[in-house]
Amino acid sequence: MIRGKPDEDDYWNSSKIQNKAFTFDDDDDEFTRLKESKRAVNSIISFDEDDDDDDVEKVSWSGEPVGSISWSVKETASSIRTAGETRELGFPKIDTTPSLPKQGSSYSLSSLFKVKSKAGGFQSFSESISDTSVRTYAPELRRPKAECKDFISDWTPEETVRRMQRGRVYSLEKFRSLQDKLLLLDEAVSAHDGNVITAVLIYLKKSLSKEILFRELMCREVALRHYVHYVKEMGEQRHLLDLLKALGRTGDMALMQYKEHLNMKDENRKKEFLKSCLSLPFSQDDASHVMDHYTLLERQIIIEAADKKAESMGQMDVFKKFPRKASILNMPIITTLYYSCFYHYGEPEGTYSSPVNIRKTFRISDKQYILTALGARAKLKSWVDVDSLFNTKGWFGYMTKKSPVGFHRVVDILHKNNAPLQVLQAYLNLIDDTELKISLAQKYKCHDVAINTYRDLKDRQQLIVYRGKVERGSDEDRKIEELLNSTQIRWKN
Known part of the structure; x- marks a missing residue:
């Protein structure tokens, strides 16, 4: 009151x-x-x-x-x-x-x-x-002493890292000298906490020059890996290039620059950029790949321009029967080879679009070439071209068939492309493994191959069993009956 x-x-x-x-x-x-x-x-x-x-x-x-x-x-x-x-x-x-x-x-x-x-x-x-x-x-x-300590205490690196791990208030600005900052970084690495390490590295990135920071990271492998990952995630490509250059990792630096082509949409601009990359300090294997990439894109640009013109003018029947569904630009080498085998098979080796030219230029293996060309020619139902892939002359001038891939794979590809029965049987007979041959013959209903194989093996019992798998009264059924009644065959059992 x-x-x-x-x-x-x-x-x-x-x-x-x-x-x-x-x-x-x-x-x-x-x-x-x-x-x-x-x-x-x-x-x-x-x-x-x-x-x-x-x-x-x-x-x-x-x-x-x-x-x-x-x-x-x-x-x-x-x-x-x-x-x-x-x-x-x-x-x-x-x-x-x-x-x-x-x-x-x-x-x-x-x-x-x-x-x-x-x-x-x-x-x-x-x-x-x-x-x-x-x-x-x-x-x-007054404030509680514990609360005041959060703002006025002079924390050591150990205490600061401990507070960061516990999610408490902390300050990194008090670490001003280079020695204090490095002690803080080493303590963060010792704590094995990626979030703390990254937070300290961000502070060092802001408060130190690039030269000093890169120099100190060279002898701190764990911190360096975290820093490289952080810079990549932030998309700071130029800063990352400077770091790789300072570390002497010229190969990685060159690859980083090479990856910039992924952001280019114009093919001619990309081709010129790839040409400029040829002078970068790549490793021997990487330099070969970059050279192939440049050569391939250059060739694709030429083929695309010529085929687009030929298709629009109606100069080639193959484009009329099978119109192109997509551009060949920026396609992989195997896709380019398939395209070449589909639209330009049989062209002379001197042309850029020739499958043989592409095969030699990019050092494509025989196995890969056969599989790619087989798929393309079988798609077009060009069985003569399929035979030409495997025909080779023997010692006495006779034509034989050889393949760098198993003939069972050839049969699978032919069947997927709806090859005629005679074509399938011809390549089934080239399979050396008897059990595999019979299995595929039964699977693709090439009964003559299976019947002839059992006949050559003189296996009467298996032939009787197989007779139950064919239609009664069919040509295959009558053939099996004739073989079983033949007196010229000496059966094993």
Whole structure:
């Protein structure tokens, strides 16, 4: 409650704090009055003798004690207005129980926020005032020591890394010297935490020059791997190239530059870029691949232009029967070979689109060439061309068939392309493995091959069993019956 004027007079004239009451009407000299006033103020200050830090009063430029209620409210209102608050601030009225000193009070800051409890002890000001608006604007005098330590402690690298792992507040800016930064990085690596290592590397990337950072990463393999992965994920290609160059990894640097062709859409621009890549310091194998890539794209551009023109003018029958479904540009070498075998088979070796020319230029193996050409020619039902793939002259000038791949694979490809029965049987008979031959003959219904094989083996029992797999009264059934009744065959059983 606020004391009325008579109560104030009684208080000052009969103060319990002073051994001798005084009034403003006393005839003592000025020195005595000052002395008495000092005692009164010191008696009030003694309520908070435990706070040694509050003996010194802090005063603002306006002359008001810093931390007083009036100063706190003014400072809060001023800061809100500065932040751009345009709404009118209505500060809550502060309950005056217990009574608060007036604006010009000389009380210490601590005395404003502690009052005497009924039990004779002291309770905090926040406990004595229940209004939330007062607590909103009243300044906090102290923070818990643990919370303050989060902001003012001088952490070691070990403590910093430990805080990072636990998700607590940390600061890397305090590590200013190169030695401190490297100690922090080594501690992060020792913790085996990829997130912490990456966070420290990001800080080092911002605070160190590239030359110094690259030099220190050279002798830190784990940190280097994390850094390379981070730069790749961020898409900083130029920075990564500088790093690889500094590390002496010229081959990797060249490959990074070579990969830039993936982002180019124009084929002619890509061809010129690949040509410029030929001078990069690739390894021997990589240099060969880049050269093949450039040569292939250059040839594809030529073939595409010629075939597009021929197709539009109707100059080739093959384009009329089998119109092109897609462009050959940027296709792999085997796709290019298949295209060549499909549309340009039989062309002279001197042309770019000749399958033989492509085979020699790009060093395609016999096995790969046979399989690709077989698929293309079988698709066109060109069985003469299929035979020409396997025909070869023997010692005495006779034509025989040889293949770098098993003839069972040839049969599979022919069957997928709906080859005639006679063609399938011809290549089934070239299979050396008897069991595999019979199995495929039965699978593809080439019964003559299976019957003749059992006849050559003189296996009467198996021939009887196989008779049950053919249709009764068919040519195959009659053939088996004739073989079983033949007296010229000496059966094994």
